[in-house]
Amino acid sequence: MKITSRFTIAVHTLLAIYVLGNKYKMTSDFIASSVNVNPVVIRRTLSSLKAAGIIDVKAGSGGALPAKDAEDITLYDIYTAVDCVDGDLFNFHENPNPECPVGKNIHAVLDSHLSDAQAALENELKSVTLADLTEQLNI
Amino acid sequence: MKITSRFTIAVHTLLAIYVLGNKYKMTSDFIASSVNVNPVVIRRTLSSLKAAGIIDVKAGSGGALPAKDAEDITLYDIYTAVDCVDGDLFNFHENPNPECPVGKNIHAVLDSHLSDAQAALENELKSVTLADLTEQLNI
DNA sequence: TTTAGCTGTAATGTCAACGGTTACATAAAA
DNA sequence: TTTTATGTAACCGTTGACATTACAGCTAAA
Numbered sequence: 001m002k003i004t005s006r007f008t009i010a011v012h013t014l015l016a017i018y019v020l021g022n023k024y025k026m027t028s029d030f031i032a033s034s035v036n037v038n039p040v041v042i043r044r045t046l047s048s049l050k051a052a053g054i055i056d057v058k059a060g061s062g063g064a065l066p067a068k069d070a071e072d073i074t075l076y077d078i079y080t081a082v083d084c085v086d087g088d089l090f091n092f093h094e095n096p097n098p099e100c101p102v103g104k105n106i107h108a109v110l111d112s113h114l115s116d117a118q119a120a121l122e123n124e125l126k127s128v129t130l131a132d133l134t135e136q137l138n139i
Numbered sequence: 140m141k142i143t144s145r146f147t148i149a150v151h152t153l154l155a156i157y158v159l160g161n162k163y164k165m166t167s168d169f170i171a172s173s174v175n176v177n178p179v180v181i182r183r184t185l186s187s188l189k190a191a192g193i194i195d196v197k198a199g200s201g202g203a204l205p206a207k208d209a210e211d212i213t214l215y216d217i218y219t220a221v222d223c224v225d226g227d228l229f230n231f232h233e234n235p236n237p238e239c240p241v242g243k244n245i246h247a248v249l250d251s252h253l254s255d256a257q258a259a260l261e262n263e264l265k266s267v268t269l270a271d272l273t274e275q276l277n278i
Numbered sequence: 279t280t281t282a283g284c285t286g287t288a289a290t291g292t293c294a295a296c297g298g299t300t301a302c303a304t305a306a307a308a
Numbered sequence: 309t310t311t312t313a314t315g316t317a318a319c320c321g322t323t324g325a326c327a328t329t330a331c332a333g334c335t336a337a338a
Contacts, residue, residue: 001143001223001295002230004325009232011249016241027284034239035232038327043285060335062284075252084140091141091296093148093174100173102155102276109275110150113214117263124256136248137241140324143296166313177298182314199306201313230325 006082009035010045011133014078017055017064019134025063045082052081070131079125089118145221148174149184150272153217156194156203158273164202184221191220209270218264228257 012035017026024030028046032039046064049055054077056067079085092114096103151174156165163169167185171178185203188194193216195206218224231253236242 001140001225003228004140005230005232006325007229008245008249008253012232012235012241012245015245015248016239019241029284034236034242036234036236036242037232039284040287040328041326043287047286057285058335059285059333060283061337062335075256086140089142090146091144093144093151093176095175096151097173097175100155102151102158103173103175105276106147106151106154109154109272110147113263113267113272114147117214117260120259120263121256124252124259128252133248133252137244145296168313178313179299179316180297182316186315196314197306198304198314199312201306 003084004082006045006048007079007084009037009041010049010078010082011075011130013042013045013064014049014054014073014130015133015137018066018070018130019137021065026065027062031064048082049078052077054078054081070134071129073130074126075128075130076122076125078130079122085118088114089121090114142223143221145184145187146218146223148176148180149188149217149221150214150269152181152184152203153188153193153212153269154272154276157205157209157269158276160204165204166201170203187221188217191216193217193220209273210268212269213265214267214269215261215264217269218261224257227253228260229253 013031016031016034020026028039028042031046032042035042046055046057049064050057050067054066054068054073056065057063058065092107092110096106098104152170155170155173159165167178167181170185171181174181185194185196189196189203189206193205193207193212195204196202197204231246231249235245
């Protein structure tokens with residue numbers, strides 16, 4: 001069970017746009033050749049990032065452009081933009097038996113801890129910005 | 140993308156064994172009726188927990204018994220016992236283009252942050268023991 | 279205003295994992 | 309030896325991921 005590669009593809013895509021966008025026209029074909037996936041996969045990624053207000057995409061003429069400062073984009077923003085996780089990260093078995101003292105209380109006992117764990121993950125993602133990554137790239 | 144319900148099923152199973160085990164014989168059928176899943180699902184869970192040294196299971200005569208103190212079992216132990224995540228939590232697109240400055244460095248730039256996020260999640264799970272949960276149950 | 283180039287998206291296919299279930303061999307205790 | 313349970317293999321249906329083809333629609337430039 002892994003978090004979809006849409007996430008790392010989206011990060012890669014944004015890095016390309018923010019770092020190479022002044023030199024090249026960032027078309028889905030161009031980005032696809034860097035990420036090494038089908039251009040349609042990149043178009044879907046661009047579509048999600050655009051919907052999240054992170055980039056602008058020019059239909060027709062082509063090319064993706066930054067819509068926000070790299071300092072203002074966290075990994076968490078990207079993670080939510082591409083829908084890595086739908087709500088709760090942990091799947092819970094449905095309909096535990098309410099006649100059983102354990103089944104009746106399992107949610108009360110466990111939910112908060114699962115939320116805490118998920119929050120810890122997401123907070124870590126919130127602590128890293130795209131600008132942090134572009135700096136490390138040194139291009 | 141969610142983490143398999145095997146995890147919450149395993150937690151539920153252990154709570155039942157540790158809290159009700161002195162009153163009832165904890166067979167897969169009994170536990171299955173509390174969790175509300177097929178008994179075979181519970182037997183698979185018991186098998187994983189047994190392999191992890193968390194419980195003992197009596198073949199033939201039947202019934203599962205604690206093999207460790209509840210204080211010494213963390214949610215992380217359970218999480219690893221049932222193989223929620225195989226190695227890395229984040230899936231990474233394969234073969235980014237080494238000819239591209241972004242593709243060449245994407246792993247160097249991103250890997251540590253993804254590891255940090257995963258570690259944050261897992262550390263949170265390590266901070267909760269089964270004993271914490273049984274206390275909250277108040278049975 | 280036509281056309282070349284690109285985006286947007288629907289449709290289809292493959293594959294793996296999950297979860298459910300049946301079936302049955304095996305083990306242990308009465 | 310009969311009863312009761314575990315241990316597993318086998319199979320199925322569903323879901324989501326990812327890849328790919330196809331094509332409609334848009335836009336800028338010729």
